[in-house]
Amino acid sequence: MTDYVINPPAIASLAVEDQQARFPLRRVYCVGRNYADHAREMGHNPDREPPFFFSKPADAVVPADGDVPYPSLTNELHYEVELVVAIGKGGKDIAPQDALEHVWGYSVGVDLTRRDLQAQAKKAGRPWDLSKGFDASAPTHPLLPVSQTGHPSEGNIWLNVNGEVRQQGNLNEQIWQVPEVISILSQAVELQPGDLIYTGTPAGVGEIKPGDVVTGGIENIGTFSFILV
Template sequence: MSMVIPPPPVTTIPVVGGGEFPVRRIYCVGRNYAAHAREMGGDPNRDPPFFFMKPADAIVPNHATVPYPTKTSDYQHEIELVVAIGKGGRDIPVDKALDCVFGYGVGLDMTRRDLQATAKKLQRPWDLSKGFDQSAPCTALSPVSAVGHPGAGAIWLTVNGERRQAGDLADQIWNVAETISYLSGYVELVPGDLIMTGTPEGVGPVQPGDRMHGHIDGLDDLHVTIS
């Protein structure tokens, strides 16, 4: 079959130790840390997990400079643990879910917060507030064989050297295994999928010239500059 236009390139993320991980879909968990759920007006004792998506080509490599996006005056950071799926399935049991993980990275769910607030008020989708160009910076992926499964450890973000977000992976309302299991009840997970697992409290705006530094214990640090 001949293509009527050139096929788009496959988005990939480098793997620590060599190789490239092809990205199929990016699923994002909303409000997965209790303090962040409260700061966004949610109830961590009541709300089940919910998901939204970013396109694969929203990925930005580590140490990149990212332009301040259009159509917003409130561009905000959300530091997250990124889970890379290496083996998929449907209705994956919690006790088998971690077997599906290829590796982990450090990512940012960049958000046009003013567009999101408007969408919430009008009960419209979040797509343009979350799934815009270059909205998913991510480090290289560390394979499970090298780092294990980080269920606890510091997660933080600084902007221009000032600490903005800080928490612990153990503070997640839904851990990685539970998240994989729950999501796989709604969609079939496939090798190449990423799951961004939520952010701790302290989300806030960045401006042109700001330098973001994201950290999760045991993984590569993330560095992004806004132009």
């Protein structure tokens, strides 16, 4: 047994629907601008240029129910609802036709973004890690195993704020589908069991404030509801 000079941190994990056992988390990857309409609203060309990725810390993943804290250092917090892929089998340079064999399950989550910090960092030509990777920046519904969901390539995805529809799309509008995302990401890093991939968001991203009730979901995957406090 390994000795450490300080107590090691707890292993980050995500609940699994209707199970006591949890899914341990290793790394969290996110795909940027993977829906054409969202790419356009952010001022970018939605053609199939190679996707780009960024990361969040594993302990940024929190339950997408109850209270979610409003982060410090921002006056412009944005929501982005996304299909989440859980990797159960690792691999490097995974072929697209083999990629789904590496998926353990799926969920729906929200990529919270300090949009003002992101804009400032982009303008200065600096990394924008702190605009994406802050505490509780990834509220996520419990995972469902592939045996229950199959591999969704279409289905409604939506997000409401205080009952008002803000995002409404379909998984079939993704520029890069899940097998392609896994394959391309695995060329850059070796994927491992416990990795999550947030696969991008449809158009309609916008601001939320303390007191807002955020609800949403993905057809046949699950729904969520949390309050920003």
